[in-house]
Amino acid sequence: KGVAMIEAMLPQANAVRRESVPASHLRLGLQCGGSDGYSGITANPALGAAVDLLVRHGGTAILSETPEIYGAEHLLTRRAVSREVGEKLIARIKWWEDYTTRNQGEMNNNPSPGNKAGGLTTILEKSLGAVAKGGTTNLVEVYEYAEAVNAKGFVYMDTPGYDPVSATGQVAGGANMICFTTGRGSAYGCAPSPSLKLATNTTLWNRQEEDIDINCGEIVDGSSTVESMGERFFRLILETASGAKTKSELHGYGQNEFVPWYLGAVM
Template identity: 75%
Template structure:
């Protein structure tokens, strides 16, 4: 996506609107516009109140006609729309139209950098590279969640600073619990996804060691999780036990604390060293999107992703329901028809999944998205795919499947951010970048999460939670390219150990949400 064009400087309404493409039927308001406001750059007079981030018709549109933004169809007019009118849910609806998937027509050689950028990473004994150094307490079932939290809480620096005083190289002990593990089919897709997710976390490089705690009689036995991931109890890297075998809650907590104390000695030996950026794997997320997301933060992140890929790194785009309607832009970048067809197969799975459950893929955007200016899932998706930059789509993965390819890839997931990012981390993401226009508060332990604000008012209101302001693209004070470079440098700094805002606030443990599919009995 090219940089947006702003209203002509010097006019009474300079920077009042953004036109994204000459063929678009709408422009985007950069601030609230009242009826009668003249937009000189468009020779347009506003009719009615236009909130910031919302769309204004630049031509008369007849009922049933397609409406374009990004030079792509975002819906059809539900009624006649006059020039200058607000275009939103009251007069724009979903469109059903064919898309030209044109597999691979836009793929091109990646311009790799001669000397890759470096960051200060942690190299594990088996060659895996970490951006953080945690000890993890994982659970096989909801029944062991309470004891897992109690074990981890014993080592909280804010409550018991003495517990980790002798282990300065350890970032912390964290418990990742969930509400699953029983009442599910022992052979079904649901338990396969859960086990794949837990195994992915158990082998994640950001964990120096992992302690698995179960109840003992659950459907999701710890042995099944380890087998699914090709893992085994391996002191001190991976330990496991159950409440029933330990003799109850109190003894389980005491036993777990003792095990973690043993793990801390080995974990504290970890040190950082200069490593190439090719070891960074970034999960791309957007949440609380608004009308600016596809104009500022998402393409800014895309520019940073291009730099990461050019340095040999990997970026994972997900949230399949939120690329629906824009999937043709990704298939055009696929390195092969096979890769493109994999993406379409995941879209087809979601269409069938929604139909079976009486839902629809166009049930998006959310209420907050609509307040921010987004009208249809087509519009939201077209902005969301900008996070993936412009390099080739090299592979498509299922949820929590280990990502082994280098470059820009796609991992199937729901659009629900914690669930999607959980899958990305299970797949190997050691960093998350999260764009937001409404102000999402989010973290994703054990991988740090950087948050990109789409607009300056959000940044000023919620700077406490945001890591960078991309609103300069809207204000006309910064370019996508400039901010893309800044975000790439921020990735390197964060991967080197500089804490993100969400880490400073302690986000991350409650956002572990494995995807639940299938029948619960």
């Protein structure tokens, strides 16, 4: 039945033609995976700078991964456009505290071994860096998992921290591009929406340049700044939206990254 439904959509899909539209049509899903000690000072704030530019042009950016903003949620609630929006985010945090307790876990049981090997020691360090992906503009709305995102500006979607599950929710909600920062070298591709990857350090870039789209390690190397890297990445976002292929698209992978949030404990 599902195949038949897709086949029925094909004539309409085939009739679509590329046309020029403003940047306000963009909805970015913001992700970080395999974070390291550089994430919070290079790739994440550079992505945040690009997000600020996108919001200024009327676009939308979706921050997610609730277990990985834990302890830094106050940095988001203080940016909420209303008390109601801030309370929505706090309600999701409390839901996660209950969810992890019911599944014999805890929100503080993070970061991962890979994060620790990369220099992160606590969830608070990881969360402070993760929040930087969202830039500095107002938080205008909070959504539940895979809920349709219809607000413009910087928004939050409640998802697990597991990247494929989180990004699947963002894409289901309307994200037409994924921006994925990594310090450990997560090889992520997203077939439904182009996925741009940002390296946090030059060592990783030199090792995985064929798979990563931009090197934010230049910031800590001293050859670039957060602001200039953000501007460069914003231009790359526009180029990708205009048809330029991401590294993962050139390699032809991302077909296995559709992972809905299944029943059971998922962090």
